[in-house]
Amino acid sequence: MSSPGPALARGDTTPAERGPEAVRVTLSVNGTEHEIHIEPRVSLLDALRERLDLTGAKKGCDQGTCGACTVWVDGRRALACLTLAVTCEGHEITTVEGLSADAEPHPLQRAFMEQDAFQCGYCTPGQIMSAAALLDEGHARDDAEIKEWMSGNICRCAAYPNIRAAIRAVRDQT
Amino acid sequence: MTATIPSATGLPLDRVDGHAKVSGRARYSTEIPIPDTAYAYVVGSRIAAGRVVAIDASAARAEEGVLAVITHETLPRIAEQPPLVPSLGGTAAPGQTFFPMQDDTVHYAGQQVALVVADTYEQAQHAAHLVRVTYEERPPVTTLDQGRDLAYEPERIFGGWIPGRTERGDAAAGLREADVTVDGTYTYAANNHNPLEASCTTAVWDGDDLLLYDATQGVNATRMTVARLLGLPMSRIRVVSHYVGGSFGSKAMIHAHPTLAAMAARAVGRPVKLFLTREQMFTSVGHREEQEQQLTLGATREGRLTAVRHLKLSPTSHFDDWAEPSIGTSSQIYACPNYEGAYRLFRANTMTPTFMRAPGEAGGMHALECSMDELAHELGLDPIELRLRNHTEVDAMTGHPWSSSGLRECYARGADRFGWAGRDARPGTRREGDWLIGTGMATAAYPVAPLANPQRARARLYADGTAVVQAATPEFGTGVATVMAQVAADGLGIGVDRCRFENGDTDLPTIAAAVGSAGAGMISAAVHSAATALRRQLVDSAVRDPGSPLHGADPVRVSVRDGVMTADDASESYADLLRRTMRPDAEAVGQWNPPPHDTPYGMMTFGAQFAEVAVDADLGVVRVRRMTGAFAPGRVLNAKTARSQLMGGMLWGLGQALLEANHMHPETGRWANAGLGEYLVPVNADAPDVDIELIEVEDDVVNPLGVKGVGEIGQVGVSAAIANAVHHATGRRIRTLPITIEDLL
Numbered sequence: 053m054s055s056p057g058p059a060l061a062r063g064d065t066t067p068a069e070r071g072p073e074a075v076r077v078t079l080s081v082n083g084t085e086h087e088i089h090i091e092p093r094v095s096l097l098d099a100l101r102e103r104l105d106l107t108g109a110k111k112g113c114d115q116g117t118c119g120a121c122t123v124w125v126d127g128r129r130a131l132a133c134l135t136l137a138v139t140c141e142g143h144e145i146t147t148v149e150g151l152s153a154d155a156e157p158h159p160l161q162r163a164f165m166e167q168d169a170f171q172c173g174y175c176t177p178g179q180i181m182s183a184a185a186l187l188d189e190g191h192a193r194d195d196a197e198i199k200e201w202m203s204g205n206i207c208r209c210a211a212y213p214n215i216r217a218a219i220r221a222v223r224d225q226t
Numbered sequence: 227m228t229a230t231i232p233s234a235t236g237l238p239l240d241r242v243d244g245h246a247k248v249s250g251r252a253r254y255s256t257e258i259p260i261p262d263t264a265y266a267y268v269v270g271s272r273i274a275a276g277r278v279v280a281i282d283a284s285a286a287r288a289e290e291g292v293l294a295v296i297t298h299e300t301l302p303r304i305a306e307q308p309p310l311v312p313s314l315g316g317t318a319a320p321g322q323t324f325f326p327m328q329d330d331t332v333h334y335a336g337q338q339v340a341l342v343v344a345d346t347y348e349q350a351q352h353a354a355h356l357v358r359v360t361y362e363e364r365p366p367v368t369t370l371d372q373g374r375d376l377a378y379e380p381e382r383i384f385g386g387w388i389p390g391r392t393e394r395g396d397a398a399a400g401l402r403e404a405d406v407t408v409d410g411t412y413t414y415a416a417n418n419h420n421p422l423e424a425s426c427t428t429a430v431w432d433g434d435d436l437l438l439y440d441a442t443q444g445v446n447a448t449r450m451t452v453a454r455l456l457g458l459p460m461s462r463i464r465v466v467s468h469y470v471g472g473s474f475g476s477k478a479m480i481h482a483h484p485t486l487a488a489m490a491a492r493a494v495g496r497p498v499k500l501f502l503t504r505e506q507m508f509t510s511v512g513h514r515e516e517q518e519q520q521l522t523l524g525a526t527r528e529g530r531l532t533a534v535r536h537l538k539l540s541p542t543s544h545f546d547d548w549a550e551p552s553i554g555t556s557s558q559i560y561a562c563p564n565y566e567g568a569y570r571l572f573r574a575n576t577m578t579p580t581f582m583r584a585p586g587e588a589g590g591m592h593a594l595e596c597s598m599d600e601l602a603h604e605l606g607l608d609p610i611e612l613r614l615r616n617h618t619e620v621d622a623m624t625g626h627p628w629s630s631s632g633l634r635e636c637y638a639r640g641a642d643r644f645g646w647a648g649r650d651a652r653p654g655t656r657r658e659g660d661w662l663i664g665t666g667m668a669t670a671a672y673p674v675a676p677l678a679n680p681q682r683a684r685a686r687l688y689a690d691g692t693a694v695v696q697a698a699t700p701e702f703g704t705g706v707a708t709v710m711a712q713v714a715a716d717g718l719g720i721g722v723d724r725c726r727f728e729n730g731d732t733d734l735p736t737i738a739a740a741v742g743s744a745g746a747g748m749i750s751a752a753v754h755s756a757a758t759a760l761r762r763q764l765v766d767s768a769v770r771d772p773g774s775p776l777h778g779a780d781p782v783r784v785s786v787r788d789g790v791m792t793a794d795d796a797s798e799s800y801a802d803l804l805r806r807t808m809r810p811d812a813e814a815v816g817q818w819n820p821p822p823h824d825t826p827y828g829m830m831t832f833g834a835q836f837a838e839v840a841v842d843a844d845l846g847v848v849r850v851r852r853m854t855g856a857f858a859p860g861r862v863l864n865a866k867t868a869r870s871q872l873m874g875g876m877l878w879g880l881g882q883a884l885l886e887a888n889h890m891h892p893e894t895g896r897w898a899n900a901g902l903g904e905y906l907v908p909v910n911a912d913a914p915d916v917d918i919e920l921i922e923v924e925d926d927v928v929n930p931l932g933v934k935g936v937g938e939i940g941q942v943g944v945s946a947a948i949a950n951a952v953h954h955a956t957g958r959r960i961r962t963l964p965i966t967i968e969d970l971l
C-alpha cells in the first residue's frame with residue numbers, strides 16, 4: 053500500500069511561495085542532481101517522465117489508483133502521480149532505474165524475470181518498487197500479507213500469483 | 227525437407243525482453259524522446275446526445291504555452307471513412323465508422339469535441355478545462371432498460387462477418403419434445419479493458435512522411451487506417467510499436483486518436499504526443515457492451531440435448547451493427563439436433579462496442595455453461611457426465627470434424643487435479659465457520675480465428691552464425707519476441723541464444739494484427755516458413771558448391787543442428803559456408819497462407835475450468851479459493867509464457883464473475899465509474915493461486931505448427947465455473963454479472 057506522498061514539510065521553515073509560473077527546481081534522482089524549470093503544478097511523475105527522460109515510473113491512471121508510478125522518496129514508497137515535483141526538493145528520489153547501483157539486476161528484478169511475474173511489463177517497475185520496500189519493511193511474512201501489501205499495485209495482465217512467487221523467492225534467499 | 231529436431235520450441239524460457247521491462251528500459255509509445263514534442267489533450271463531450279452549438283476557446287487560447295485549440299470547425303475533414311472490419315482482416319480497421327469532429331453532432335458522452343495542443347502536458351490539460359462548449363442536448367438512450375423496445379434483428383453483425391441469425395433443425399420442436407427444459411436470462415454489465423497503459427500515440431511529421439509511435443495490436447492496422455482517413459499513401463506512413471502496456475482488445479481496432487494526433491502535429495508543425503487519460507479510456511476505445519442473453523436448453527431424461535436456443539439483446543452505436551459474437555460457440559460444441567440463435571440490437575448513445583478479451587465467448591459460454599450446470603442439477607447428473615453425454619467429435623453446426631480437440635482429456639485431467647471426484651452435488655452442504663463452500667466447473671471453448679491474407683516474416687543469417695528474424699507485430703505482453711526466437715531457432719537449426727526476433731515496425735514484413743488469439747499461430751507460421759526457407763536455401767547452396775564438404779549430398783538428407791549442416795560424415799556450418807563464399811549474410815522471406823474459409827474442419831480450442839468459492843453466509847462476500855484450468859491449445863511455443871497468459875485469462879474470468887462492471891448513468895448517458903478506483907479489476911488480494919494443466923494436441927489443419935493460441939481460452943468458462951460454485955455453496959443461481967454482495971444478501 054503506497055502512501056500518496058511522504059511528509060514533506062521541512063522543520064519549521066515555511067517554504068517561500070513559488071509559481072504559478074515556471075520555477076527552477078532541483079531534484080535529486082537516483083543520486084544525481086537535476087535542475088529543471090517547471091511549473092509548481094507539475095507532478096513528480098511528469099517531471100521524471102517528460103523532463104528527465106526517466107520513463108521507468110509508469111503512468112497508469114494519474115489518479116493514485118494503480119500504483120504504476122510507485123517510486124521512493126527518501127526510501128519510502130510514494131505515488132509519483134500524486135506528488136508535486138516541487139515538494140521533492142531536498143529529498144532523495146529513487147526510481148526503478150536506480151534500484152540497483154551497478155549493472156547487476158536487483159534480486160527482485162531477477163526473481164521477476166525467473167518467475168515470469170509480468171506480461172506487458174507496464175506495471176512492473178511499480179510492482180518492483182513496492183515489493184522491494186515491503187520486503188525491507190518485513191511485510192512479506194506470508195502470502196496473505198504479501199497479497200494485502202501488494203494490492204495497491206494493479207497488474208491488469210494479472211500476473212499476481214507469479215509476483216507473489218517472486219517476492220517469496222527473494223524473501224527466502226535473504 | 228528434413229525436419230530438424232525441435233529443441234527450443236515449447237521450452238519454458240524466460241522472456242528475452244524481461245530485463246528491459248524490469249529495469250524500466252523498455253520504451254512504450256509515449257516514452258520515445260523526441261525533441262520539441264508538444265502535448266495534445268482531448269476535450270470530451272459532456273452530453274451523450276445532441277449537438278455542439280458553440281465552442282468558446284478564447285480563454286484556453288490565451289493560456290501560456292497553448293499552440294492550438296482544434297474543434298470541428300477547424301479540424302480538416304477526413305479523406306475517407308473506411309468500413310468497420312475486424313483488424314484480423316488485414317485491412318484498415320477503424321473501431322467504428324464515425325469519425326469525431328467532422329460536424330457538430332454528438333453521438334455519445336466523451337466523444338472528442340476539441341483538441342488542445344500546448345508546449346507542456348500541464349498547459350494542455352489546464353487549457354482543455356477552459357474550453358467552454360455549449361450544447362443542445364437530447365435525452366440519451368444507453369441502457370438495456372431504455373432501449374429494449376427499440377430493438378431490431380440485424381442482418382449481420384461484427385463488421386458484416388457474422389449473420390444475425392443462425393438455425394439448424396427446429397429449436398421450437400426440440401424444446402416441445404424435451405423431457406426437461408431449463409431457461410434463464412443472464413444480464414451482464416458493460417466492461418472496459420483498462421490495460422494499465424492507456425492508448426497513446428506520438429505523431430512526427432517529416433515533410434509529407436508520417437511516423438507514428440502507437441500503442442496498438444497491429445502496426446499495419448494503424449498504418450492502413452490512418453492512411454485511409456488522412457488520404458496518405460501507405461508508403462509515406464511508418465508505425466512503430468515496440469512495447470505496448472497491455473491491450474485486451476482496446477488496441478485491436480484503430481480508434482480516432484492516432485489520426486487526431488497526426489492531424490494535431492500537422493496543425494502545430496511539431497511532433498505531438500497524445501496520451502488518453504484513464505477516464506477517456508472509457509469513451510475512446512470501445513467497450514464490451516451491456517447485454518442480456520436468454521438461454522434455453524431442452525433435454526431428454528438421459529441428459530441428451532434436444533434443443534439449444536440462445537438469444538442476445540445489446541446496445542450498439544448509432545452508426546454500426548456491432549455485437550460481440552456470443553452465440554457462435556453454443557451452436558457448435560454440444561451434439562444437439564436443433565439450434566436457434568439470434569442477435570437483437572438497439573441504437574444507443576455509446577461508441578460502437580468492440581473486442582474485449584474472449585470477445586463473445588466470455589459471455590456466451592457463461593450463459594451456456596450455467597445452463598448446463600442447471601440442467602445437470604435438474605437431472606441429477608454430475609456436470610461433467612452431462613457434458614460427456616453431449617460431447618461431439620464434430621462441429622455440431624457444420625458436421626465437420628474438429629481439426630483437434632482434447633476436450634475429454636481436459637475434463638479428465640482438470641477434474642483429477644482439482645479433486646472433483648466424489649463431490650457431493652447437493653448445494654449448501656459444506657460449511658467452514660462462517661463460510662459456505664462450493665465447487666463448480668464449466669467447459670471452455672474459443673474458436674480459432676479465421677484469417678484471410680498472407681502473413682509474412684523474414685529471416686536473415688549472418689556470417690557469424692547469428693540470426694535475426696523479423697515481422698511487424700508489436701509486443702503487448704504475449705511474449706512474442708521470446709517465442710518467435712524459439713520457433714525461428716528450430717526452423718533454422720541454430721541455438722535459440724543465437725537468434726533474435728525483431729518486431730513492432732511497419733518497415734518489417736507485414737503481418738495482421740495479433741488479435742483473437744491468432745497471433746501465436748499466424749506469426750509462428752510465417753516465422754517457421756521464413757526460417758525453413760532460409761535453411762533450404764543454405765543447404766541447397768552448400769550441396770551445389772564444389773567447395774563445400776557437403777557438395778553433391780542429397781539436400782533431403784542434410785540435417786542442421788547448432789548451425790552445422792550434416793549429411794552422413796560430411797558437415798559444414800552455416801558460418802563457414804557464408805564466409806567461404808564471401809557473403810555477409812543470407813536472407814529469406816517466408817509467407818503463410820491461412821487455410822481457406824471453406825476448410826472442412828471445425829477449428830476450436832477447448833478447455834475445462836474448475837473453481838472453489840467460499841461465500842460468507844451472513845455478508846454475501848465471495849472469495850475464490852482456488853482454480854484449476856486444463857487447456858488443449860495445440861502446440862505450446864513456450865510453456866512459461868503460455869501458462870502466464872492462461873493464468874491472466876483465468877483471473878480475468880474471476881474479474882468478470884465478481885468485480886467488473888461499468889455502470890451507466892441513464893439520465894446523463896455517462897459512465898458513472900470511469901476510473902480504476904471505481905471500476906473494479908482484480909488486485910493481488912483477489913487473486914488465488916491458479917493451477918494450469920496443458921494438454922498438447924496435434925493439429926495439422928490450423929497452421930504449420932498446430933498452434934491454436936492461449937490469449938482468450940483461459941478466460942472462457944471461468945465466470946460460469948464460479949457462478950456454478952456459488953450455486954453449489956448457497957443454492958442460489960445468480961444470473962447477473964458481476965455477482966455482487968447485494969445479490970447474495
Ligand code: FES
Pocket residue numbers: 110111112113114115116117118119120121122131132133134
Ligand atoms: S499513475 Fe500513479 S497511481 Fe496510477
Ligand code: FES
Pocket residue numbers: 169170171172173174175176206207208209210211422471472703
Ligand atoms: S504486466 Fe501488464 S499490467 Fe502487469
